[in-house]
Amino acid sequence: MTEALRPGATVGILGGGQLGRMLAMAAARLGFHVHVFDPDRNAPAAEVARAATHAAYGDEDALRAFAGSVDVVTYEFENIPPAALDLIEAVVPIRPNRKALATSRDRLDEKTFLHELGLRTAPYAAVDEEGDLAQALAVIGTPAILKTRTLGYDGKGQARILSPEGAEAAFAQMGGRPAILEGFVAFEREVSVIAARGLDGSVAAYDPGENVHEGGILRTTTVPARLSPGLRSDAVLAAARILNALDYVGVMGVELFVTARGLLVNEIAPRVHNSGHWTEAGCLIDQFEQHIRAVVGLPLGDGARHADVVMENLIGPDMDRLPALLKDGSRVHLYGKAEVRDGRKMGHVTRIRRA
Amino acid sequence: MTEALRPGATVGILGGGQLGRMLAMAAARLGFHVHVFDPDRNAPAAEVARAATHAAYGDEDALRAFAGSVDVVTYEFENIPPAALDLIEAVVPIRPNRKALATSRDRLDEKTFLHELGLRTAPYAAVDEEGDLAQALAVIGTPAILKTRTLGYDGKGQARILSPEGAEAAFAQMGGRPAILEGFVAFEREVSVIAARGLDGSVAAYDPGENVHEGGILRTTTVPARLSPGLRSDAVLAAARILNALDYVGVMGVELFVTARGLLVNEIAPRVHNSGHWTEAGCLIDQFEQHIRAVVGLPLGDGARHADVVMENLIGPDMDRLPALLKDGSRVHLYGKAEVRDGRKMGHVTRIRRA
Numbered sequence: 163m164t165e166a167l168r169p170g171a172t173v174g175i176l177g178g179g180q181l182g183r184m185l186a187m188a189a190a191r192l193g194f195h196v197h198v199f200d201p202d203r204n205a206p207a208a209e210v211a212r213a214a215t216h217a218a219y220g221d222e223d224a225l226r227a228f229a230g231s232v233d234v235v236t237y238e239f240e241n242i243p244p245a246a247l248d249l250i251e252a253v254v255p256i257r258p259n260r261k262a263l264a265t266s267r268d269r270l271d272e273k274t275f276l277h278e279l280g281l282r283t284a285p286y287a288a289v290d291e292e293g294d295l296a297q298a299l300a301v302i303g304t305p306a307i308l309k310t311r312t313l314g315y316d317g318k319g320q321a322r323i324l325s326p327e328g329a330e331a332a333f334a335q336m337g338g339r340p341a342i343l344e345g346f347v348a349f350e351r352e353v354s355v356i357a358a359r360g361l362d363g364s365v366a367a368y369d370p371g372e373n374v375h376e377g378g379i380l381r382t383t384t385v386p387a388r389l390s391p392g393l394r395s396d397a398v399l400a401a402a403r404i405l406n407a408l409d410y411v412g413v414m415g416v417e418l419f420v421t422a423r424g425l426l427v428n429e430i431a432p433r434v435h436n437s438g439h440w441t442e443a444g445c446l447i448d449q450f451e452q453h454i455r456a457v458v459g460l461p462l463g464d465g466a467r468h469a470d471v472v473m474e475n476l477i478g479p480d481m482d483r484l485p486a487l488l489k490d491g492s493r494v495h496l497y498g499k500a501e502v503r504d505g506r507k508m509g510h511v512t513r514i515r516r517a
Numbered sequence: 518m519t520e521a522l523r524p525g526a527t528v529g530i531l532g533g534g535q536l537g538r539m540l541a542m543a544a545a546r547l548g549f550h551v552h553v554f555d556p557d558r559n560a561p562a563a564e565v566a567r568a569a570t571h572a573a574y575g576d577e578d579a580l581r582a583f584a585g586s587v588d589v590v591t592y593e594f595e596n597i598p599p600a601a602l603d604l605i606e607a608v609v610p611i612r613p614n615r616k617a618l619a620t621s622r623d624r625l626d627e628k629t630f631l632h633e634l635g636l637r638t639a640p641y642a643a644v645d646e647e648g649d650l651a652q653a654l655a656v657i658g659t660p661a662i663l664k665t666r667t668l669g670y671d672g673k674g675q676a677r678i679l680s681p682e683g684a685e686a687a688f689a690q691m692g693g694r695p696a697i698l699e700g701f702v703a704f705e706r707e708v709s710v711i712a713a714r715g716l717d718g719s720v721a722a723y724d725p726g727e728n729v730h731e732g733g734i735l736r737t738t739t740v741p742a743r744l745s746p747g748l749r750s751d752a753v754l755a756a757a758r759i760l761n762a763l764d765y766v767g768v769m770g771v772e773l774f775v776t777a778r779g780l781l782v783n784e785i786a787p788r789v790h791n792s793g794h795w796t797e798a799g800c801l802i803d804q805f806e807q808h809i810r811a812v813v814g815l816p817l818g819d820g821a822r823h824a825d826v827v828m829e830n831l832i833g834p835d836m837d838r839l840p841a842l843l844k845d846g847s848r849v850h851l852y853g854k855a856e857v858r859d860g861r862k863m864g865h866v867t868r869i870r871r872a
Contacts, residue, residue, distance in 0.1 A: 169836075169853075183545075186565075187545070187565065190538075190565050192849065193851030194853075196564075209545065209551075209566070210541075210545050210565045211564070446867075455843075461843055463846075463848070468824055488815050488816055491819045493801050493802060494546075495547075496548030498550070512801075
């Protein structure tokens with residue numbers, strides 16, 4: 163497939179969480195059918211999709227049937243078992259591509275890739291065994307953060323090391339999995355660029371947003387970010403360089419640290435990104451539609467920002483604030499999750515200040 | 518039910534066309550489940566709803582099961598058989614209410630209602646039999662339009678009478694159904710107000726839009742409409758008076774003619790309205806979410822306009838222009854209809870000029 167899919171074609175989405183759900187609605191608005199694959203029978207995306215397969219990512223028959231029923235496959239998370247991707251890719255294109263997935267799912271590969279591109283990151287070192295950690299700490303110093311190379315998200319699979327004495331406990335927390343030690347970055351703020359690249363190679367980026375995390379989970383994104391014109395341009399160019407190097411198709415989230423010495427790339431996510439949810443309130447074409455446009459081969463849309471926006475995640479008990487939020491002029495977007503749990507993303511709100 | 522429904526409750530929607538589809542996605546964004554009732558197995562709304570019943574509006578068992586599975590019922594069209602509504606209303610609230618439906622589904626009742634409210638309309642007279650028509654034409658004159666009292670939409674069930682000689686043919690076109698003769702209005706333009714009223718009685722209106730029809734079908738809506746501040750205020754106040762008089766809950770479309778002597782009300786539609794589609798591109802809270810907020814008992818949202826917008830319907834072969842529209846900065850919204858037919862609304866596009 164090098165031509166655009168036509169309305170009536172079917173987009174397959176691996177993962178049926180809130181990102182898959184918002185992608186599914188964006189695909190519907192463009193006239194595409196959607197087939198969601200998610201093991202969870204209560205996956206939020208399933209109820210706004212035409213079809214859903216609830217099966218394990220190791221279920222080869224289910225994967226094959228899924229791949230055979232769709233015209234392109236995209237995904238909402240990066241930790242999809244490679245064997246599942248092999249099987250799907252034999253039938254139908256996967257966008258964004260495997261290289262983007264492989265690079266971003268392993269923190270060490272990701273950092274190496276970014277360095278090879280000439281982009282700066284926090285200092286880092288591979289930690290495969292306990293001896294590596296002592297050596298890495300000697301170079302990088304403390305405080306530092308030990309992270310599993312794969313499968314971590316929202317602060318999971320991470321351990322802070324405040325002094326060399328903490329090394330043993332942190333290493334134990336990795337549970338024997340290969341890890342990476344990252345030096346602590348004294349950053350002024352974190353920003354992210356939500357950028358898209360089309361099948362035709364064109365690149366478009368949304369205005370950078372400024373992120374605040376709490377407990378490892380994104381709390382708010384504010385646009386515009388407090389960035390000098392020079393740094394704003396650096397941020398967007400860094401994202402564009404990454405997309406081009408990966409021959410990327412789709413939307414990517416690129417998190418950056420703003421430091422006294424310029425920008426460092428924190429991490430990349432080869433998918434729509436929580437820090438881009440503000441686009442649904444601040445832009446004509448939001449990140450979800452932009453992603454669908456890219457993966458089906460349509461031209462990228464107009465992502466210019468028409469308002470200043472603050473996006474706030476509704477996490478767990480934040481849902482108690484719902485009655486007030488529905489009254490105060492916010493736009494409330496809920497994910498249809500039945501059960502409220504601590505740390506669970508239940509929805510988000512956006513507030514705009516007309517620009 | 519006088520309290521707001523909580524996320525996880527289910528909204529029932531009678532009618533699964535494009536309006537039902539956009540309502541379904543708005544309900545999902547607020548955390549509600551959706552059950553669509555539509556005889557058509559390919560109803561566009563069904564694929565973005567959690568549940569769909571495909572049965573006739575005369576199928577009492579299906580209607581009862583539908584009503585029993587939802588917490589409130591709303592609708593996307595006004596010609597629902599009253600017997601079906603009786604059956605549903607015995608189980609669950611219908612919003613907007615029966616009075617709004619009864620008034621708007623009969624052009625004669627609607628005009629009478631508007632007059633009793635002190636609002637102006639085109640001159641009109643009831644035409645039950647051929648003799649009535651001659652009498653009505655003597656008073657109203659030509660040109661005039663003969664319309665069936667019920668079941669007309671998008672120019673169907675209407676016949677223009679250019680001179681008294683055309684009366685017989687026009688009457689024959691009504692097929693023996695009760696009709697209404699409406700005098701021709703020399704209007705400068707047509708505008709519409711999309712207004713909402715909440716369960717708490719609060720009223721909010723979007724900025725009036727200016728409509729252009731072709732062949733009886735809406736072609737474009739442009740906001741802001743060309744209206745003096747006085748007429749803009751008159752238009753919004755007329756809509757509010759109508760909503761209050763009907764004890765209305767939900768979004769209504771009120772079409773008005775702008776004439777040299779002020780505003781005339783053309784017709785009212787007790788539902789989200791094609792001429793309000795621009796709100797999805799021009800407002801934080803669009804008409805679909807506003808309607809869902811109202812019918813589930815939530816506070817109305819912020820409908821302030823942040824941009825100038827032109828909405829254009831994509832009708833039948835307009836779909837051939839899709840490749841160009843996807844490239845030119847428009848927002849394209851398609852309804853997922855498989856078959857392109859002349860006169861069929863396939864989607865719409867919105868273009869914004871940042872205000």
